[in-house]
Amino acid sequence: MSRAADLAAGVRAGRLDPRALAEDALRRIATHGEALHAFLEVDAAATRRRADEVAAQVRAGKDPGALAGVPVAIKDNIALAGASLSCGSRILAGYRAPYSSHVVERLLAAGAVPVGRTNMDEFAMGASTENSAFGPTRNPWDVARVPGGSSGGSAAAVAAGLVPLAFGSETGGSIRQPAALCGVTGFKPTYGAVSRFGLVAFGSSLDVIGPLAADAADAALAHDVIAGRDPRDSTTYPGARPSAARAGRSLAGLRVGVPGEFMDESVDAQVRARVDEALELLAAQGARITRLPLGRLPHMDLSIPVYYIVSSSEASSNLARFDGIRYGPRSPAPDLLETYLRTRGTLFGAEVRRRILLGTFALSAGYLDAWYKKALAVRRLILDEFIALFGDFDLLAGPTSPFPAFALGARTDDPYAMYLCDILTAPVCLAGLPSISVPCGLTRGAGTALPVGLQLVGRPADDHRVLAAAAAFEAARGEPERCALFGAGTPAAASGAR
Amino acid sequence: MTRTAIRREPVIGLEVHVQLATRSKMFCRCEARFGAPPNSLICPVCSGQPGTLPALNAEALRLGILAGLALGCRIAGRTKFDRKNYFYPDLPKGYQISQYDQPLCSGGELAFEAPDGRGGRQEHRVRLVRAHLEEDSGKIVHPEGLSFSLVDLNRAGVPLMEIVSQPDLRSPEEAAAYLQALRRTLRFAGVSECDMEKGSFRCDANVSLRPVGQQAFGTRCEIKNLNSFRFVTQALAAEIERQTAILDGGGRIVQSTLAFDPVRLRTAPTRTKEEANDYRYFPEPDLPVFEIDPALVESLRGTLAGRDPASRRRRYVTELLLAPQHADALLEEPERADYFEAAVAAADSTVPAASVASALLTDVLRLANDRRRGLPELATTPARLAELLALVAGGALSVQAMRNVIVEMEARPSVPARAVVESMDLLQVSDTGELERVVADVLREQADMVARYRAGKTGLFHALLGAVMKASGGKANPATAREILARALG
Amino acid sequence: MPEQPISADDVLAIAKLARLGLTDAEQRAAAGQLAGILAHFRTLQGVDTLRVEPLLHTLERPGEPAADVVVPCAEARERLLSLTPHAREGFLVVPRVLEADFGPASAEPAG
Secondary structure, three states: OOOHHHHHHHHHOOOOOHHHHHHHHHHHHHHHHHHHOOEEEOOHHHHHHHHHHHHHHHHOOOOOOOOOOOEEEEEOOEOOOOOEOOOOOHHHOOOEOOOOOHHHHHHHHOOOEEEEEEOOOHHHOOOOOOOOOOOOOOEOOEOOEOOOOOOHHHHHHHHOOOOOEEEEEEOOOOOHHHHHHHOOEEEEOOOOOEOOOOEOOOOOOOOEEEEEEOOHHHHHHHHHHHEOOOOOOOOOOOOOOOOOHHHOOOOOOOEEEEOHHHOOOOOOHHHHHHHHHHHHHHHHOOOEEEEOOOOOOOOHHHHHHHHHHHHHHHHHHHHHHOOOOOOOOOOOOOOHHHHHHHHHHHHOOHHHHHHHHHHHHHHOOOOOHHHHHHHHHHHHHHHHHHHHHOOOOOEEEEEOOOOOOOEOOOOOOOHHHHHHHHOOOHHHHHOOOOEEEEEEEEOOOOOOOOEEEEEEEEOOOOHHHHHHHHHHHHHHHOOOOOOOOOOOOOOOOOOOOO | OOOOOOOEEEEEEEEEEEEOOOOEOOOOOOEOOOOOOOOOOOOOOOOOOOOOOOOOEHHHHHHHHHHHHHOOOEEOOEEOOEEEEOOOOOOOOOEEEEOOOOOOEEOOEEEEEEEOOOOOEEEEEEEEEEEEEEEOOOEEEOOOOOOEEEEEOOOOOOEEEEEEEOOOEOOHHHHHHHHHHHHHHHHHOOOOOOOOOOOOEEEEEEEEEEEOOOOOOOOOEEEEEEOOHHHHHHHHHHHHHHHHHHHHOOOOOOOOEEEEEOOOOEEEEOOOOOOOOOOOOEEOOOOOOEEOOHHHHHHHHHHHOOOOHHHHHHHHHHHOOOOHHHHHHHOOOHHHHHHHHHHHHHOOOOOOHHHHHHHHHHHHHHHHHHHOOOHHHOOOOHHHHHHHHHHHHOOOOOHHHHHHHHHHHHHOOOOOHHHHHHHOOOOOEOOHHHHHHHHHHHHHHOHHHHHHHHOOOOOHHHHHHHHHHHHOOOOEOHHHHHHHHHHHHO | OOOOOOOHHHHHHHHHHOOOOOOHHHHHHHHHHHHHHHHHHHHHHHOOOOOOOOOOOOOOOOOOOEOOOOOOOOOHHHHHHOOOOOEEOOEEEEEOOOOOOOOOOOOOOOO
8 A cells, every 4th residue: 555645746746547546445445345344435436526536637737736636534523515424323324414624625625535434433432433323343453353443444444555544533542542453653633733623523622633544654744734723613723834744853862751651550561562662762763761650640540530521521512413403314203302302312322322411410500510620620730740741851652552452342331441442542632732643563472463552742733743753763663564454456557647 | 368468569680682783693604684584594503513613703792892881891801602501493503602601791780761650750770790792593483373393593693692680670661761771872882783673682581579678589580582662561560460469369489481472461481491401501612712802992992982872962962952852862863863963063153953953853854764765875965964054044045945955955966955955946035135125125015014014003014024025936035034124114 | 529329310310401312221221320430430529629720722822703704605595404304495394392371272362
């Protein structure tokens, strides 16, 4: 599977045909689609039309943009006009987006070719994609295991080489954790760096859109295309600078801190081992690694309660619009109240209902101060502790996920067990920091070798440094292990622009 | 049961929702316009589509500050928005973006006069609690006898200001007077049209009763959605009667939300909210805190100085020497007051302000009504009226003839007033030399009548004056003619 | 600070606020799960946050309001009403919303 950057360069130079690239992607998806269930919808006709448009631009001597002809997969909670926007839920089954998100507008303006809508945990609530109302996605490394979540479909699509580039969203870990479990690179930008206009809201103060790719250079390329202030999203900030990743910034002298809280014994031993090796590799490239004792992030262990209270509270409000009144299926009922109760009661899945109840409870009279406001205060403590660390370090490092991909069904009986998937990623989301997960090896020993992800975390708005450091690490690491599907099928031979 | 003879006083507080006069909606750029076909002024944001976000309208914020200044409120240094969560078909997102604990404006008061019931007027001051920004909901229509309701989202997202008064009002008439004064203040500040028929000025009333002299409040009921001044007084009166009857009979008032039936003149509990709603207010995460620039506030305060109805009335009466009832008539509408002041500014020193007022309130307003135009749309601009009044003051035009001239002037926008008067052959002769000749001629012709006048029949003066007017073809300035005739008759 | 566990009745009240229709079995299950989750989260209560401001916005930057310019949405009504079959003559159709009860229906106005 070629890199997105290479494909775009080839298309712009007239060496590669966008239509051929699209057909390749469609063919690979059709071949492996059933087994993985990474996609909820693939509109081959629309994909071909779009690819032809890009080809026409090249023929006309126009530059389609930085992602010219690149087939991209988009998580089904990011709006593309006319396409599905199910968010993995039956309450939006059949809903076609009446507008495109800001991110999709940028992607189209850069010449990208959307090939399909990827599977996800319902309304992005989950860490395994098992909460999708339309069946789980499977991990290409071992189809009996989960790909992680909630952007499991996007991660699996890239890991299996179906597309070179995919987009997902993260609220508590939903880009980086599936990237880690699937052995790909997933980037979560600083909160506010990328417009959320057109991202179906889950936790408004946490949600971000980011790329999943085969390497950090492609992630950086994608981020540059989609980042920047959007007047329609009042939480975006201007001045997202183009990434320096392609400049191959060296790691020499970079001060990297490894908080004790990132590497405690709740982390699987094999995961810790791969991360240790990655840290040694960073050190060998000149980075100054400091392993910290416990105590620099004393409130990090409260991240799960804080994250779930805050995100569920916001979600309980964000999901109130799903009532069948203006769009989506509407359950038949004798009166208005029953219409609401039945539509929402039957069409939301169990995890979504659980979080709506939790959030409604946390915001309700008599409990607001004890739960919601309390969680927001502890959130500030967590943020302050991270900011204090960045007084001494340029980056923080550690594992992305405390364990590698687990078996389908292993954590579905106990919601809290699933919540623990986020213990290393949620704190970073609460602080709004930019962070990337890069593959750093496979687990060894008995059983299937499974990918392990290294997470790098940067200061607020320091996205380009995180991307650059990741690219430098990847350059030093060399080509990572890929699953068997990844290299199967090559892109169309150069046929020149017609 | 015997009726107890406790004297109770009504305690009334009003919440008024005012639509701010912006072009676009509060959080999206759809047009904010009344009367469009249903669901034609909407977009993904105000129709609550998944993935959409709010973007605050700068003009709504500016008008909100202006309204707060006009009402004597404290303007917050920073203001934030909150979500008010509840389910209703006219609320597309399932929550309303409003302001909970950091409203844009706090405090404030409104001073006004109300009839005191004995033929006079009494001054009142009502304190305000706060005024905050929020978005409007859509509209629901209930077709008679059918099992469904219809939703129109054109109004969803229109910018509103909610103005909350302290429960300082003590009668339905006072409440109506408060609303009139509030409406006038906001119209004069340019904040809102305040048109109750178009729904840009809506009132909810809170009413309770307590024994006179008691400090503690009684249990209150809220009457929602009163959209005419008459309904407000009727509804309050009906509710006061209802509560009085209950209390006189030894019962207790149950706190409730009510609607008013203007046909049966009764209030009754609404069934739309099944139980007291827990709105679960929390800060709106999609909107940052907004810093209010003190320089902006001061500059807006400057634009308001002296232009409020009370200051203008003082100036009209004490400096411009208008009759109080003319001043009040001019201050009913900001258009009138602005037109009046522009005409006074354009007029030269021969034209008293009183005559400007008089002409505006009779002939010009009549013209505007007949043409179904607003004052600013008339071709008879303040400057042209001032010209015309100068002709009258100089004796070249009679006051009676002015009305017809104004009609003609309206039809000929680019012709100067004097030319219009001339073309209508209404230019009066005030030239004394000319008039002396005419008078002399008449006295010669009417020598008989003159002799009888000088013999004592003073009533004949009128007939002789008539003869002079006739001889001048109606163009003699009556006052001048009168003077000359009187002198000539000795 | 709530100490007692969440009962099925509590869940019913919350579910009604959230307009989630739950079966009795779902209510009981939710009560158990929520109680379990909240028990895990109880550690929050032990943190001293007396002098800590709640973090309302991750990015503490002041807002920039937008200019008051009308941007019409093309074919707005068609696009909205095409999203649901419950539309009639330009309106969205919903089950009857009940207003105030003024007593027996009568066409005659009060005296």
